[in-house]
Amino acid sequence: MPRRTATLLASTLTLIALLCVALLAPTPYSEMSPGPTVNTLGDYGSDTVIQISGHKTYPADGHLNMTTVRVTGADYTMNLVEAFMGWVRHDDKVVEHDTLYPQGQTAQQADQQNAEEFSQSQDSAKVAALDELHIPVTSRVIVAAVVKGGASEGVLHAGDVIKAVDGSPVNKAEDVAPLVTKHKPGQRVTFTVVRAADAKNKQAPTQQVTVVTRTSNDQGPKRAVVGIQAGVEHTFPFTIDIKLADVGGPSAGMMFALGIIDKLTPGNLTGGQFVAGTGTIDDSGKVGPIGGISLKTIGARDKGAKYFLTPADNCEEAAKDIPHGLTLVKVSTLNDAMSALTDIRTGHTSALPSCAKG
Structure with missing residues (x-):
């Protein structure tokens, strides 16, 4: 075989080998992209997103859209070509796999965590919304949860109401741990509970x-x-259901709270404007940060949003x-978001607190 032909053949085979490596070699990366943007005032699939019964409600027009991020699964292995294409595309983001799924978290564990966080965000959204409207909510x-194999297994049970620890009244979940850790391992703690x-x-x-x-065995x-x-269990004076399949995590809390308020009050919070947003929320109405903010703003813009409520x-x-x-x-609080919607509704947009580059 002529030397020129052999060299060309070798180069071609090397290129093919490199392409195979690029297509097959796994990388430690995952990909994020804009996900569905859903109007909390409307329907999603066959369900109305926010359903309220037992209290007067009002028609709510306009948009209060929650936003999401779509991510590759915990078990998905991204190859080098896919990672490169993700880096090139403006609307996608390539991140280290451990950023999304820390400590080898499985797909099942990730789904469970997202479901729990989503449920908690709904609960806090209801509490914060009703508090904003001065509607009392009972909490206890x-x-x-009881740790399997832990000291309380078989003694305390999930759902038991904690009234006191060693005679000291318990008014919030954060009261329990300090009362327990006042003791030394091996000492007795007395809980006053309603089963x-x-x-x-x-x-x-x-x-x-x-x-x-017992002695703790964590880090x-x-x-x-x-x-x-x-934990805290709330008793609401009427029924509020949030129906949104295939969505998890806590980041829709603020938008759920605003949607609830809009449906419980006459008029429209948005004045018919297209408003989207994101942010966790706690029972007191404090709005917290979320991940993938730049992808959520892209998703909101593509859907038609003009304003984006940003933690x-x-x-x-x-x-x-x-x-x-x-x-x-x-926005830092639910009240901030309500004030911003007032400015948007009345056309006083020059008064809106805006996000600026650092």
């Missing part, structure tokens, strides 16, 4: 339950633990690349 501290089976009975008697503490400082997770802690990142025609509005 419960045993949210889960009796929790709906306002006249149910309390019980004294004793748990022997934090050694301390006394009883192997439970305390204050995401403002600097979001302002680096603002989609054309979209105004970023900085």
Whole structure:
């Protein structure tokens, strides 16, 4: 074989081998892209997103859209070509796999976590919305989970209402841990509880339950633990259901709260404007940051949004690349969002607090 032909053949085979490596070699990356943008005032699929019964509601026009990010699955392996194409595309973002799925988290574990966070965000959205409208909500501290094999297994049960620890009243979930860690491992802690089976009975008697503490085995400082997770259970004065399939995580909390408020009050919060947004929310109405903000603003703009309610802690990142025609509005609380909607509704948009580059 002539040398020239052999050289050409070798080069071709090398190129083919490199292409095969690029197509088959796994990379430690995942991809994020804009996901569905859903109007909390409307329908999604066959369901109305926010359904309220037992209280007067009002028609709500306009858009209060929650936004999402689509991500590759925990078990998906991205090859080098896909990673390169993701880096090139403006509307996608390539990130390290461990950023989305830390510590080898499986797809099932990720789905479970997202479902739990989504459920909690709905609960907090309801509480914050009703508080904004001065509608009372009853809350109580419960045993949210019992650690398998822990000190409380078989003694305390998920759903038990915690009234006191060692006689000290418990008013919020955060009260429980400090009362337990006052003890040394091996000491006894007495819980005053109403059993889960009796929790709906306002006249149910309390019980004294004793748990022997153990030494913590996590990465934090050694301390006394009883192997439970305390949580809060709310009792609402009427029924609020949020129906949104195939969506997880906590980032729609603020937009759910605004949608609930709009449906419970006459008139339209948006004045018919297309408003989108994102942000976690807690029971007090504080709005927290989320991931993938730049992808969510792109998704909102592509759907037709003119204004985007942006968590204050995401403002600097979001302002680096603002989609054309979209105004970023900085919010720290649900009340901030309500004030911004008033400005949008009345046309006083020059007063809107905007996101600026750092």
